[in-house]
Amino acid sequence: MSVVSTKTETPLTGPVGEVLHLLGDIVTEVHQCTPRRGIARIDPARVVEAAQALIAMEGSRLATASGVDVRDGIDVLYHWCFEPQGFVVTVKALAARPELALDSIANVVSGAIWIEREIHDLFGANFRDHPDMRRLILDDSWPQGVYPLRKDFDQVHDRPPLPANRPPPEVDASGPRQDLPAKAGRTIVNLGPYHPLQEEAEFFQLYVEGETVVDMDVRISYNHRGIEKLDESKTFDQVPFVVERVCGICSASHPLAYVQAVEEIAHVEVPERALYLRTIVVELERLHSHLLWVGLAGHFLGYNTVFMWAWKYREPVMEILEKSTGSRVAYANCKIGGVRRDMEDDQLREIDKISGDLVKPLDMLTKAVLDDPVLHARLKGVGVLTPEAVKLYGATGPTARGSGVPIDVRRDDPYGAYDRLDWDVQTAPGGDVFGKAVVRLKECFEAAKIIRQCVRDIPGGEIDAKVEAIPPGEGVGHVEAPRGETFHYVRSDGSNRPVRHKIRAPSFVNIPTFKASCIGMQIPDVAITLASVDPCYSCTERMCSIVDATTHKPVLTFKELIRLSQEKTRRMRKE
Amino acid sequence: MALRNWALRKSLWVYHVNAGACNNCDIEVLELLTPRYDIERFGMILVGSPRHADVLAVTGICTRQAMPRLQEVYMQTPKPCVVMAIGSCALAQGIFTEAYHAALPVDETIKAVDPDAIIIYVPGCAPKPEAMIDAAVKGMAHLKTLQ
Numbered sequence: 216m217s218v219v220s221t222k223t224e225t226p227l228t229g230p231v232g233e234v235l236h237l238l239g240d241i242v243t244e245v246h247q248c249t250p251r252r253g254i255a256r257i258d259p260a261r262v263v264e265a266a267q268a269l270i271a272m273e274g275s276r277l278a279t280a281s282g283v284d285v286r287d288g289i290d291v292l293y294h295w296c297f298e299p300q301g302f303v304v305t306v307k308a309l310a311a312r313p314e315l316a317l318d319s320i321a322n323v324v325s326g327a328i329w330i331e332r333e334i335h336d337l338f339g340a341n342f343r344d345h346p347d348m349r350r351l352i353l354d355d356s357w358p359q360g361v362y363p364l365r366k367d368f369d370q371v372h373d374r375p376p377l378p379a380n381r382p383p384p385e386v387d388a389s390g391p392r393q394d395l396p397a398k399a400g401r402t403i404v405n406l407g408p409y410h411p412l413q414e415e416a417e418f419f420q421l422y423v424e425g426e427t428v429v430d431m432d433v434r435i436s437y438n439h440r441g442i443e444k445l446d447e448s449k450t451f452d453q454v455p456f457v458v459e460r461v462c463g464i465c466s467a468s469h470p471l472a473y474v475q476a477v478e479e480i481a482h483v484e485v486p487e488r489a490l491y492l493r494t495i496v497v498e499l500e501r502l503h504s505h506l507l508w509v510g511l512a513g514h515f516l517g518y519n520t521v522f523m524w525a526w527k528y529r530e531p532v533m534e535i536l537e538k539s540t541g542s543r544v545a546y547a548n549c550k551i552g553g554v555r556r557d558m559e560d561d562q563l564r565e566i567d568k569i570s571g572d573l574v575k576p577l578d579m580l581t582k583a584v585l586d587d588p589v590l591h592a593r594l595k596g597v598g599v600l601t602p603e604a605v606k607l608y609g610a611t612g613p614t615a616r617g618s619g620v621p622i623d624v625r626r627d628d629p630y631g632a633y634d635r636l637d638w639d640v641q642t643a644p645g646g647d648v649f650g651k652a653v654v655r656l657k658e659c660f661e662a663a664k665i666i667r668q669c670v671r672d673i674p675g676g677e678i679d680a681k682v683e684a685i686p687p688g689e690g691v692g693h694v695e696a697p698r699g700e701t702f703h704y705v706r707s708d709g710s711n712r713p714v715r716h717k718i719r720a721p722s723f724v725n726i727p728t729f730k731a732s733c734i735g736m737q738i739p740d741v742a743i744t745l746a747s748v749d750p751c752y753s754c755t756e757r758m759c760s761i762v763d764a765t766t767h768k769p770v771l772t773f774k775e776l777i778r779l780s781q782e783k784t785r786r787m788r789k790e
Numbered sequence: 791m792a793l794r795n796w797a798l799r800k801s802l803w804v805y806h807v808n809a810g811a812c813n814n815c816d817i818e819v820l821e822l823l824t825p826r827y828d829i830e831r832f833g834m835i836l837v838g839s840p841r842h843a844d845v846l847a848v849t850g851i852c853t854r855q856a857m858p859r860l861q862e863v864y865m866q867t868p869k870p871c872v873v874m875a876i877g878s879c880a881l882a883q884g885i886f887t888e889a890y891h892a893a894l895p896v897d898e899t900i901k902a903v904d905p906d907a908i909i910i911y912v913p914g915c916a917p918k919p920e921a922m923i924d925a926a927v928k929g930m931a932h933l934k935t936l937q
Contacts, residue, residue, distance in 0.1 A: 354855035354891065363890045370890040377893050378854050380902055381861035408856075409840075409863055415808050415816070416856060436855040438810050441889035448888065457885055463814025463916065507817065510824075526824035544814040544916050 251302040259308040266320035281717035282338040289340040301627030319345040326609035337364040446716040467500040468696035470549040475692030476705040489553035491673040494631035498662045503532045504697035505655045528576045553679035567670040570663040588787040594649035598744030604731035612699020613654045618646035624695040801833035805843035811850030814916035815877040840867045851879040857893040878915040
C-alpha cells in the first residue's frame with residue numbers, strides 16, 4: 216500500500232528511505248513510497264547536485280527521465296534504478312512556466328544526453344548547459360515551437376503540414392555538430408538512413424581520420440511514430456495492443472512492463488498461473504530474439520552458415536508461439552490483472568519438448584561460434600565497453616552483462632515467476648563484441664531451462680484477477696527484454712485512459728554507448744560493434760583488389776586470398 | 791519496354807525498405823531467406839541497393855521523416871518495378887492512423903511521385919511469410935501480363 220507522507224513527518228525506512236535520506240534537504244516532499252518504489256520531489260534549482268549524489272551511490276543507474284505536462288510547467292521525472300537491491304526511486308523536478316528550464320544533468324550522467332534532447336523535442340523543456348541540444352526525435356520538417364506531447368496539442372487536428380515530396384532535404388534539421396569542428400584530414404562517412412541489410416532506418420555519421428573513427432553521430436526519427444501520445448487516446452485495456460507494436464521482437468516484454476506499471480497503481484494481485492504463463496511467453500521470445508541476433512551477427516561477418524542455422528532452429532520456437540498465442544510475432548497474451556488466454560496441457564507439453572530439443576542444436580551453434588578462431592580474431596577486443604561507461608550511459612541487458620556488470624531485472628526486481636525458478640544471470644568479462652555474443656548464447660540455454668521449469672511447476676487456477684477500474688496514481692514497470700531493460704511509467708487520473716505513458720526501450724540507452732565503444736576503432740569493426748547491441752544494423756562488406764602499378768596485373772587473386780586466409784586460420788588454431 | 795518486361799518474368803530482386811515499422815514485418819521478410827521458407831527457389835533474393843532491385847518490399851506506416859526518403863528510394867529503383875506494401879501499417883497505417891508522426895500510407899506516398907506505380911498489398915499484422923510468398927508470386931504473374 217502507498218504511504219503518503221511528507222519528509223518531516225514519517226521517517227522513511229528501507230532502501231528507498233536510505234536513498235532519500237542521503238539526498239538530505241534536496242528532497243522537499245515525499246509523495247509515495249512502497250518497499251521497492253519511492254517518488255520524491257526535489258528542489259528544481261538543485262537537480263545537478265541530486266544527480267551527482269545519486270550517480271555516486273552504489274548500484275545506481277539512471278533508467279530514464281519522463282516529462283509530464285502539468286499545470287505549472289513541465290515536470291521532469293528522473294527514474295533511478297538501484298541494483299542488485301532492485302528498487303526504483305523517481306525524483307521529480309518542476310521546470311516552471313514560463314522559462315520551462317532546468318539545469319542539464321548530461322554533464323554528470325552521459326545517458327541523459329539523449330533523454331534531455333527527447334524531452335526538449337517533445338515537451339519544449341529547456342536544459343541549461345546541455346552539451347549537444349539538437350533535434351533528435353522529430354522529423355526535419357517539424358516546425359519549431361510545436362511540442363506534440365503537451366496536453367494542448369491534439370494529435371489529429373494540430374498536425375503540421377506534411378513534409379515536401381522528394382528529394383529529402385540536404386541538410387538535416389538537427390544541424391551540424393557544434394562540438395566537433397571540421398579539420399583537415401577528417402572526413403565524414405555517412406551510413407544510412409537506408410542501408411544494405413539494415414533492418415531499420417537510422418542515420419550514422421562516422422567522423423574518420425584515415426580508417427580510424429574519431430567520433431560519431433546518430434540521427435533517429437525515421438521510426439518515430441508517436442506511440443506515447445497515441446496511448447493517451449486509448450483505454451487502459453487497449454494500450455497493450457499498441458505497445459506490442461513498439462518493437463516486434465520485444466512484443467511480449469513491452470506489454471508486460473506496461474501491465475505491471477498499471478497493476479502497481481491498482482495494487483493488483485495477479486494469479487499464480489498467469490505469472491507462469493507470462494514467464495513462458497517472454498522466455499520463448501528471448502529464445503527467438505537471441506537466435507535471431509546470433510544469425511544476423513554471423514550474416515554481418517560474412518558467416519552465412521550461422522545465419523541459416525540459427526534461423527532454422529528458431530523456427531520451431533516461432534511455431535509454438537503461434538500455436539499457443541495465435542500469432543508468430545504479436546502475442547496479445549498480456550492484460551491488466553493476468554493473461555488473456557490460457558494454454559492447454561498439450562500445448563505446454565509441446566513447449567517443453569521444443570525447449571528440450573533445442574538444447575542440442577544450441578550446443579552445436581555455440582561451439583561453432585565460440586570455437587571458431589576467425590570469430591575470435593574478428594570479435595575479441597573489438598568495441599570494448601568498460602563497466603564505467605555502462606554506468607554512465609545506463610546501458611542494460613546483454614550490453615551491460617557482456618561488460619561483466621551483473622544487472623538483470625528478472626533477478627533484481629523479480630516479476631512473473633522468476634523468483635520461484637532456478638536460473639542464473641549470465642555475464643562475460645571483457646565488454647567486447649565477443650563477450651556480448653557469449654552472454655546471448657548462454658542466455659538461450661537459461662531460457663530453455665526456465666521454460667521447462669515453468670511447464671513443470673505451473674499451478675492450476677484462475678488466469679485473470681478481473682480488474683475493473685484503475686485508481687488515480689503513478690506506477691513504474693520494468694521488464695528484462697531480450698535487449699535489456701524496458702521501462703514504462705504510467706500515470707492515471709482515475710479515468711479510463713492513462714494521462715501519461717512513458718516508454719523507454721532498451722536500445723534508447725544502449726545505442727548511445729556507441730560513442731564509448733566505437734571511438735578509436737577502424738571502420739570495418741564499427742559495423743559489428745553497432746550490431747553487437749542488437750539494433751539490427753549492418754554495413755556493406757567491401758572487397759578491394761590490389762593491382763601492381765606498373766604491370767596492371769592483380770597482385771593477389773581470389774584463389775591466393777583464400778589460400779592466405781586458410782593458412783592464417785590454421786596458424787591461429789595452433790596458437 | 792518489352793525486353794525489360796521479359797527480363798522481369800523471373801528472378802525478381804528485392805530491396806527491403808523500413809518506413810517506420812515495428813520490426814514484426816521486417817523479421818518476417820528476413821525469414822523468407824532462411825531454410826524454412828527459402829524464397830530463393832523462386833529466384834528471389836534480397837539485394838543491397840535499390841538500383842539493383844525489381845521489387846521494393848516496404849514495411850511501416852511511412853513516418854514524416856521517412857516519407858521523402860522512401861520516395862527517393864523509389865525513384866532510384868529502375869522501372870518498371872513492383873512495390874510490395876507489407877503489413878497493416880503500410881496499407882493504411884493500421885493502429886497508428888491517428889499518430890502525429892505518421893505521414894501518408896505507402897501507396898499514396900509513392901503515387902505522389904509516380905501515379906502509375908504498381909503496388910501489391912499484403913495485409914496482416916504481421917503477415918505470415920506464406921502470405922508474402924503468395925504476394926510475390928502474384929506480382930510475378932502480373933508482370934507477365936505487361937506488354
